[in-house]
Amino acid sequence: MWQWIVRLYHRLGSPKWFYELTSKWIFWLVLLSVVGGVVGLVLGLLYAPADYLQGNSFRIIYIHVPAALVAQSGFVMMALAGAVFLIWKMKMAAWVARAVAPVGASFCLIALFTGAIWGKPTWGTWWVWDARLTSMLMLLFLYFGVMALQRAIESEEASHKAGAILALVGLVNIPIIKYSVEWWNTLHQPATLKLTEKPSMHPDMLIPLLIMILTTYVLFALLVILRTRNEILWHERKRSWVQTLPEMSGGRH
Template identity: 55%
Template sequence: MWAFIHKFGSPKWFYAISARLEPWCWALAALALGVGTLWGLAVAPADYQQGESFRIIYVHVPAALLAQSIFVAMALSGLVFMVWKIKVADMAATVMAPFGAMMTFAALFSGAVWGIPTWGTWWEWDARLTSMLILLFLYLGVIALRGAFARRDSGARAASLLALVGVINIPIIKYSVEWWYTLHQSATFTLTSRPAMPASMWLPLLIMLVGFYSFFTALTLARTRSEIVKREGDKRWVRALVDKEL
């Protein structure tokens, strides 16, 4: 296991394997997002209570779930970097943070748009909404900490520590609708219980989830490879790679 971890942490090995995986991830993302968008917007029936505004779910839910997943992945990458000093883990965490912040903003914005016809207001200091806003601030804090230190390693350790502390906000987001009285509805569907929606509604949502996560994976692989070239530019294999591409 340790041999695999250190092999996976080799920038040269990661660059090579990610180059093979990336096209497949892009293809899956394009297919799933295309099918999910068409199905969700044009084929799925309107909700009997919310009408056409229900269709925001096909962006809001994937963005919210992905925002939380990225933060957990970023915290785990930070832990790997701090414990085992694996540089690729820090590179991955570096490129995850901006996209995670974008997904958090997308979840908040789409939720606000959804809230106007559903709740009659675009914002309420609801437990779920407030904890998601805190998540956005945590992302921005992680990004800011990385640039606040003269030494890259110092910034990386500070950002990793904030991510590890901030990850406690994720279960708060998840269980906020159960712990407190909130306007926000409970989970639309889970892996452990039967969906409350008909299959014609939740299947396109599942496909959109696959598309969002595939897009994130492809983007992370691509940007981590760019970060490897940037940080390892003085290594012989990187110079040979650049010369070959030129």
């Protein structure tokens, strides 16, 4: 088992191997994203019963919660990729971290925007400076900071290192987001799903939410893979294996 993990680790460090492997995944990831999104949204928006307190306004949960979860997971993934680059100098890890940053920031922005839409009918205001919302806003700023460092420093290696360090420091914000509603008195409702407790949601509400969460993670994986493949094509553009790719040679005249 350990030998298999080590072998996989070294293979993932190969841009050519990663590019060829993920070529087989793209169609299925697109298919799962489309089918899962349609099924989850139809069930959530059309068939799930209205909430007894919030009415139909709760339906924004099917976009808000998956986006918030993926935004946090994306930051953790970016920080771990940065740590791999700092420790083992694996260039693929740096490219993955660079690919994750704008995707994770986009989902964080979606979470904040949909949260504001949800907050207006629920709280009577678009925004409150409570712990959960403020820490999510800090997450967006951390994403922006990492992206700025990745692009502002002329030396590519130095920019990767700076972005990785900020991402690792920013990890402290993730538990703050998760436990903010328990540590402080906030307007934000407690976590909808907990691994240690039985879900309180009606199954007709819960099933679409689970579908949307899984689908959003699939979409996140698809976008990160596509961006990583672009990073590979750019950095390996002078390699013979890249120049012979159909998608590269097809544009030559």
